[in-house]
Amino acid sequence: MRKLLVLGVAAGVLLAGMLFPVAGGIGLLAASVSDSAVGSHTDLETGVLPAVTTVKDRNGATIASLYQQYRVPVDSDRIAPAMKAAIVAIEDRRFYEHGGFDPIGALRALVNNSNGGATQGASTLTEQYVKNYDLYVAAQTDAERRAAVAPSYARKLKEAELAVSLDHDLSKDEILTRYLNLVYFGHGAYGVQAAAQAYFGVDAAALTVPQAALLAGMVQSPAEYDPVNHPEAATGRRNVVIEALAAQGSIPDTSAEAQPLGVVANPSVPAEGCIGAGDAGYFCDYVLDYLRKAGFPTDRLSGGGYTVTTTLDPDALAKTKAAVDEQVPPTQPHVANVMSVVAPGADAHQVVAMAANRTFGNKEGESSYGLPYEPENMGAGSVYKIFTAATAMEQHLVGIDTVISVPPSGYTSPIYRNGAGRPIPVGNAGNYRTALTLQDALAESPNTAFVKLEESTGVPPVVDMAVRLGLTSLAETPYSGKAGTPSIADVMKQQKQASFTLGVTPTSALELANVQATLASHGTWCPPTPLLSVTDRAGAAVPVTQQACTQALDPAIADTLMTGLSKDDAAGGTSAAAAGQMGWNRPIAAKTGTTQEYKSAAFVGATPQLAGAAIVFDDSASPKPICDGSPPRSCGGGNIYGGKAPARTFYRAFGDILAAQPVAPLPPTDPAYLHGTLPDVVVAPPPDQPQPDGAQPPADQPQPGGENGG
Structure with a gap:
């Protein structure tokens, strides 16, 4: 047969x-089958066709379709x-x-x-x-x-x-x-x-x-x-x-x-890639970046017919997006507002939402840069004081009730130097008591107190603490931007740059959110994962290599530091005004940050259920200072603070996301970390002119690359 x-x-x-047709000419006779990639009998019999990879949210709804040919x-x-x-x-x-x-x-x-x-x-x-x-x-x-x-x-x-x-x-x-x-x-x-x-x-x-x-x-x-x-x-x-x-x-x-043809008005297939993901575009882009870094051959995604089920909570995304746009409209020139939200956990830190006021895309006014998860170059300011506090507590130098010195503006620290190696004065944004508990210092954010504390801890341990708690990109990103050169973290440690505690390095909102998730997870660091599962077209699980969680910080320190960060929304705290304006009424571990030239400002916070970070920064090629307003805008002098637009963004988003969840208390403190080996200093009376609502005036003396207060 x-x-x-x-x-x-x-x-x-x-x-x-x-x-x-004879008109085709003799040349047709010469054409060889070898000119074509003719499929073998085995290929044809197997019949595996390019198929759409579908990226889904945690509820199973499609976020994006990845394909070269849209085929199901x-x-x-x-x-x-x-x-x-x-x-x-x-x-x-x-x-x-x-x-x-x-x-x-x-x-x-x-x-x-x-x-x-x-x-x-x-x-x-x-x-x-x-x-x-x-x-x-x-x-x-x-x-x-x-x-x-x-x-x-x-x-x-x-x-x-x-x-x-x-x-x-x-x-x-x-x-x-x-x-x-x-x-x-x-x-x-x-x-x-x-x-x-x-x-x-x-x-x-x-x-x-x-x-x-x-x-x-x-x-x-x-x-x-x-x-x-x-x-x-x-x-x-x-x-x-x-x-x-x-x-x-x-x-x-x-x-x-x-019968009529009956076709729809505009026949089409779903848009290809993350640009078709709408408000989930940045999250989708992070998923692909995460898979690539995990070693998954992303070139197979576009035709592999996979189903990628993610951790994205669409309700949290909608509320986060509404909050960032409310504070800074998508069309506002030069001013980006980004936010990432991470769920703490002992064995996973799931990314539940990330958003930016910029539309994800390649058109004018849009951005395809990973704004909510890639580092922005201006820094996060006083948020980094968390790492100095954690280091000092780990070294048993202080506890959250230890009264530490707050030198006045103009304090010359032996470790705070300029590029030529000469000591330079450290400035504060406003007047402070000459001594504060560590808890109050975190809430009020005097620069001099944390530079002085850094004199005791040393700079390298503080940098290491930041990486351990979640700023992993500092250990991965070359300081010069060129491959093969030392990382930002290495340079900061080698040069003992005391300005580190003032948040001068490039910073990712997602990594900051994960820092707070680490503290809220009793000191357990996990990679901020966007994945629940990856399955092939037959429904079989596809393994994706992910970093293991580690105990980055003693649980007792992490729990106690959560309380140490709990006064930021209270009277005298740098985000008190924003918390009141947004009707915030839950316990929270939070910190604000503002960079010295007002080109960026940040806010981080964590409840037992969720952790997050918001950053407002100039995303143009030539960043300028930002003035807070309705909306924030580029200006000459700048007056943005972490306690303003970033804090309002955070409190609006988290207030809406957590509205239906019960109010949860912060974890209990450990007596071993209420005090340390450094002696308490004498507490001075409060200044004659306290700063209202946590909004602080410019520092007496500018700090190169430094932070002008909360």
Whole structure:
């Protein structure tokens, strides 16, 4: 039988040679099958097609579609019988009779072609499957794609041979299903499921006779028979298919010709990539970046048919996006507002939301830079005082009730030096008592107190603490920006840059949120993961290598430091005004930060349920100071503080996200970390002019790269 099939192919190939127009020239005879990336029999028999990878939120809703060809392969039982009958009627009426190559059909096509009235080509559906597989799957270059459809005798021979072989090894229904999943139907839709959804908003299983006839007719030329751009041609072609169905007895009559085309107004497939993810664009981009860094071959995502289920909470995203836009509109020049939200946990820190006031995209006024998760260059200011406090507590130098010295503005620290190595004065934003408890110092944020504390801890341990708690990019990013040079963390330690405690290094909102998540997780650091699972097209789990969680800080220190950070929203705290304005009424561990030239300001906070960080900064090529207002704007002098727009953003978002959750207390303190080995200093009376609402005036003396208070 096999020999007879091969003989049939050989005879058919002689006939196939007659089917190419003589006008094609002798050059066609010279075309070699080697010019095309013709799929092997094994490839074709396996039948694995490029398929859409779907990125979903934690509830299972689609965030984004990743593909080169928008195709959603479906099994045979999910394709309407009318669709199968229609494609056979118009493309290969002897499909169930021939063995993959049809000499009778080829001869009929030759006669019809010579009379100019053909409605069927010479190729069987099986041969068309081979050709389309070469075109859409095997071919990787433009040259290979041209060769896949070139009128080459060698190609025709190879197609026929493979068609006969496939017909021998696969059932007719399997071949038909694969063909319908493969071919292009126009408007970006590859395969019948994508086409049914694009044109009619239904699944392939629900296609009616006239709908199936329209799609089957389009296969010959999706552009010529486009029902949107050429409705008359599409209607005529559809009716030809309906008549063919009736002639074969698949339908009782041609009454379906009277029905309207019924296509949607603008047939389309989902936008490709993260740009099509709307407000989830930045989160989607982080997912892809996370997979890439985890070693997942992201080039496989666009056609691999994976399902990536993420940690994104759509409700939290909507509320976070509303909060950042409320404070800084998306169109506000030079001023970006970003926020990331992380859920603490002992074995995972899940990223539940991230947003920016900028729309994710490549158009003017949009940004495709990972604003909520990539470091911004201006820094986060006094937020970094958390790391100095944690280091001093770990070294048992102080506890949160230890009264520490607050030197006045102009204090010259032996470790705070300029680029030439000379000591320079440290400035405060306003007047402070000469001594404060560590807890009050974190809330009021005098610069001199933490630079002096850093004299006792040393700079390198503070830098290491920042990396341990979550600022991992400091240990990864070259200080010079050039690969192979020391990291930012290494340079800070080597040069003992005391300005580190004032938050001068590039900072990521996501990493800051994860710092707070580490504290809220009793000192356990975990990578901020956006993944719940990755599965292949068969539903099998695909392993993704992720960093293990580590105990970054003694749980007793972390829990006590949470209370140490709990006064920021209280009277005298740097975010008290914002908390009151936004109606905040929950315990929170928080800290504000502002950079010296007012080009950025930050706020971090954590409740037992969630941790987050908001940063407002100038995202232009030439950053300028920012003035707080409605909305914040670029200005000459600057007056933005972490307790203003960033804190308002945070309290608005978290107030809305946590509205339905119970108020949870902060963890209890540990007596071992209420006091340390450094002796308490004498407490002085409060200054004559306290700073209202945590809004502090400019420092007496500017600090190069430093922080002007909370």
